[in-house]
Amino acid sequence: MQLTIDNVSKTYPNGTQALKDVSLTIPSGMFGLLGPNGAGKSTLMRTVATLQEPDTGSVHLGDINALEDQHALRKRLGYLPQEVGVYDNVTAETLLNHFATLKGIDSRSERRQVVDALLDRVNLTDARDQDLGGYSGGMKRRFGIAVALIGNPKLIIVDEPTAGLDPAERVRFLNLLSELGEDSVVILSTHIVADVRELCTQMAIIRGGEIIFEGEPETAIADLEGQIWRKTVTKDTLPGHEAEFDVLSTKLVAGRPVIRVHSDDQPHDSFEPAEPDLEDVYFTRMRNGRHPEPAAVAG
Ligand code: ADP
Helix, strand or coil: CEEEEEEEEEECCCCCEEEEEEEEEEECEEEEEECCCCCCHHHHHHHHCCCCCCCEEEEEECCEECCCCHHHHHHCEEEECCCCCCCCCCEHHHHHHHHHHHCCCCCHHHHHHHHHHHHHHCCCHHHCCCEHHHCCHHHHHHHHHHHHHCCCCCEEEEECCCCCCCHHHHHHHHHHHHCHHHCCEEEEEECCHHHHHHHCCEEEEEECCEEEEEECHHHHHHHCCCCEEEEECCCCCHHHHHHHCCEEEEEEECCEEEEEEECCCCCCCCCEECCCCHHHHHHHHHHHCCCCCCCCCCC
């Protein structure tokens, strides 16, 4: 199974061009769509989920043309939006059973089996009789996954997967997501680099409605080997460093700013080499846009 997005563009009625000729090929497994707020992630995901139409372009899941046969696409889709609207005074089991009916699982015994298996899968069996209003943020997200998984979807879209989760809930949720990717296309749409780093074998970066990178996180990190430099500075000298060097990011370590700089050579002997990571990839690509590779030197 593969999702193919070809030359998709979208301009909203107010003139905002949210997607500019986006093309992506997304294989089975976990795919990270990374970009800052306003980059066009939700617009692209809503288009793929057939919730809105693009101005131009096409979307195919395997041989299903998503824009011409929305019904076929929706039958194979599991969509987990950021806010899972839940009814507070209903138990997880009742609501899941209700959604399974809506998805067309008519037989009562089959529904019971599906609901049991899904509750087990997302580790909510013990909380099945509890009203959803009493669920924690993490439990609600896991319940959302159970809903998204009804009917064995081949395409699963998860918007901002870990927003609002505490660290323990986040780990549990990411582990659960990582089990989904085996025979489906799973797209995580996020602005959190760590979510992509921990889960995804393929990724794209979107900025201003354009895909500025598509590939493997590992390869992109390896490409930066020898080009990332680190230095502890002071708050006073930080602006000067930012003016002089290609500062990718600044982090406070024990109260002092540590900058990471992108440079082919050691920028100054006060810098030490650093191992590149996916955040360096993200910030380098965000800065350079479509042409991140330095020009090849002949000879
Ligand atoms: P992201 O999900 O990456 O934050 P969005 O797809 O939500 O990005 O938004 C992309 C751009 O389109 C932003 O500039 C946003 O303000 C604009 N936008 C999103 N939805 C609408 C809409 N319904 N009408 C007008 N502009 C919109």
